[in-house]
Amino acid sequence: MKIVDVELIEFRLPTFSHGTKWGYGVDGAEHHGVQTLTKIVTDDGVEGYATGGVHSYFYGASADEIKGLVKPLLVGEDPLDRGMLWEWMKANRRFSEALVGNIDSALWDLAGRAAGQSVATLMGRTRTKARAYASTAPNIGSPDVYAKLALESRDRGYTAFKIHAYIYADPETLEPTPGKPASPMADLEVCEAVFDAVGDSMTLMLDPWGIYSLQESLMVGRKIEKLGFYFFEHPMDEWAVEPYRRLAGELDIPICGPELAAGMHYSRAEWVAQKATDIGRIDVNFGGLTACRRAVDMYESFGLPCEMHVGGFGNAAILGSTAQETCEFFERGLLFPSDHPLGDYDKTPLYLKAPCDSMDSDGNVLLPQGDGLGFEFDWDYINDNIV
Numbered sequence: 418m419k420i421v422d423v424e425l426i427e428f429r430l431p432t433f434s435h436g437t438k439w440g441y442g443v444d445g446a447e448h449h450g451v452q453t454l455t456k457i458v459t460d461d462g463v464e465g466y467a468t469g470g471v472h473s474y475f476y477g478a479s480a481d482e483i484k485g486l487v488k489p490l491l492v493g494e495d496p497l498d499r500g501m502l503w504e505w506m507k508a509n510r511r512f513s514e515a516l517v518g519n520i521d522s523a524l525w526d527l528a529g530r531a532a533g534q535s536v537a538t539l540m541g542r543t544r545t546k547a548r549a550y551a552s553t554a555p556n557i558g559s560p561d562v563y564a565k566l567a568l569e570s571r572d573r574g575y576t577a578f579k580i581h582a583y584i585y586a587d588p589e590t591l592e593p594t595p596g597k598p599a600s601p602m603a604d605l606e607v608c609e610a611v612f613d614a615v616g617d618s619m620t621l622m623l624d625p626w627g628i629y630s631l632q633e634s635l636m637v638g639r640k641i642e643k644l645g646f647y648f649f650e651h652p653m654d655e656w657a658v659e660p661y662r663r664l665a666g667e668l669d670i671p672i673c674g675p676e677l678a679a680g681m682h683y684s685r686a687e688w689v690a691q692k693a694t695d696i697g698r699i700d701v702n703f704g705g706l707t708a709c710r711r712a713v714d715m716y717e718s719f720g721l722p723c724e725m726h727v728g729g730f731g732n733a734a735i736l737g738s739t740a741q742e743t744c745e746f747f748e749r750g751l752l753f754p755s756d757h758p759l760g761d762y763d764k765t766p767l768y769l770k771a772p773c774d775s776m777d778s779d780g781n782v783l784l785p786q787g788d789g790l791g792f793e794f795d796w797d798y799i800n801d802n803i804v
Contacts, residue, residue: 418461418531420491425483426454427804430768432471433759437593441585444554444759451804452768453477454794457523459496465527466792467519467731472766474727475522476515476702486511487520497531499524503707507681514681514704521705522731522790529789536790537737540710546781547736549774550577550622552727552750556586557757560610566754567611567619576780577620577647577746582607584626599628601637612644624650627677631660638668648696648724651676661693671695676726679703682712689719697723701731709735717743724748728782730773730790737784747782749774768798 432450434442450471455478457465469477478487490505502524506517529536537543551570553563567578582588585596588603608623615621623641625634634652641649650673653660665672673696678684681704688694697716699709709725713735716723725732727748736744753759765772770793774782785791 418459418463418495418497420457420494420496421460422458423483423488423491424456424458425478425480426456426799427451427470427480428454428768428799429802429804430471430766434471437585439585439593439595441593441596443556443586443593447758454799455483455519455523457491457496457520457527459527461531463496463527463531465496465523465525465530465789466794467523467526468729468792469519472768473729474702475700475729475731476513476519478516478519482516486516491520496524496527499528500707503705507704514679514708515702518701518703518705518708518731521707522701525706525731525734526789526792533788535737535786535788536706536734537784537786540706540734540738543738543740544784545737545786546777546783547733547741547747548577548745549575549747549749549776549780549782550579550620551575551752552579552624552748553581554751554753554759555581555584555626556591557753558591560607562754563607564610564614566752567615569755570752571615571619574776574778574780575619575749577622578611578615579622579624579650579748579750580604580607580611581624581626581751584628596628599625599630599633601625601629601633605637605640608641608644608646617645620647622646622648622650622673623652624673625652627651627654629653631664634660634664635667638664638670642668642670646670648673650674650698650724658688658691658693661688662691665693665695673724674698681708682715685712686715689716689721695721697721698726699723700726701729701735706731706734710738713739713743728774730785730792733773733782733784734790747774747784749776749782768795769793770795 452470
């Protein structure tokens with residue numbers, strides 16, 4: 418089997434997301450964005466896919482990258498040599514680790530489709546469901562709004578709830594800001610309101626998304642320790658490791674990260690060596706399933722858990738092949754209150770026939786079991802909306 422083509426499929430998809438000049442997205446009026454599919458084609462007729470664009474946190478390759486980088490490297494090669502192809506991409510400095518992740522994910526999807534098995538099965542399936550946590554959208558309103566969403570989430574079946582409070586936004590007006598100075602006291606008001614609403618009936622976490630100083634992180638961390646929060650994720654920016662090493666050394670609450678640090682599994686190993694984190698963090702943007710699998714194995718070897726960042730089909734495959742002791746949660750969201758236009762998270766995306774994260778009434782995501790990564794595309798919708 419040989420790769421004969423690599424294509425980029427671009428199609429319109431409604432979105433509410435708008436970028437700000439500070440680089441953080443906000444939700445506003447509905448408009449059409451672009452969703453992408455990277456498609457790897459073989460002479461046997463087997464294909465592999467990876468997604469990117471407005472519906473996905475994950476990187477979508479550009480047409481120039483496909484034409485100038487990916488096709489020259491992949492066409493003519495055996496797609497099942499994905500380990501070799503991963504090494505080639507990693508060694509080519511023109512490939513970002515996000516682009517490596519996109520192509521590696523498509524190669525894993527292709528391998529599963531060729532074998533007639535799920536990627537989780539190829540990796541060694543461990544489970545078919547994973548405990549979900551409700552991951553809030555940021556800047557959704559007052560502390561009472563967050564408390565209401567926590568109660569709605571518990572009623573939906575969630576047993577865990579993660580707060581994104583006021584990130585790149587003014588707590589009073591919710592208007593976009595540069596991010597720093599942050600609003601740790603307002604964030605704590607949200608944490609306290611949520612705890613008052615659900616108490617010990619839900620596992621609680623906080624993710625400030627890298628906007629606190631070390632001093633703010635220590636102050637907030639000590640407060641949420643007293644509330645029994647389960648972990649404290651990505652409180653400071655991740656350019657420097659030393660502040661995290663000091664934070665992890667001074668707090669009892671586990672520190673989860675790094676979330677956005679470059680360097681695939683290699684940088685994660687350095688954070689472990691520096692004792693700068695208690696719970697790992699990675700997703701397929703950082704070198705694909707190949708790098709994620711290596712990161713998870715590394716964390717397990719050190720006796721540390723690793724929480725996959727956000728949902729998605731690729732991350733679901735990692736969860737399906739990893740024990741709960743190492744990767745406990747599926748991050749489900751971002752969630753809005755029920756009266757928000759985006760309040761119905763359970764609605765299947767228009768370009769899919771089934772989502773990657775259907776959830777049962779006990780708060781577990783039912784991990785995809787279809788061939789490859791489990792994509793079931795609605796080709797009628799995609800073809801009707803080609804860019």
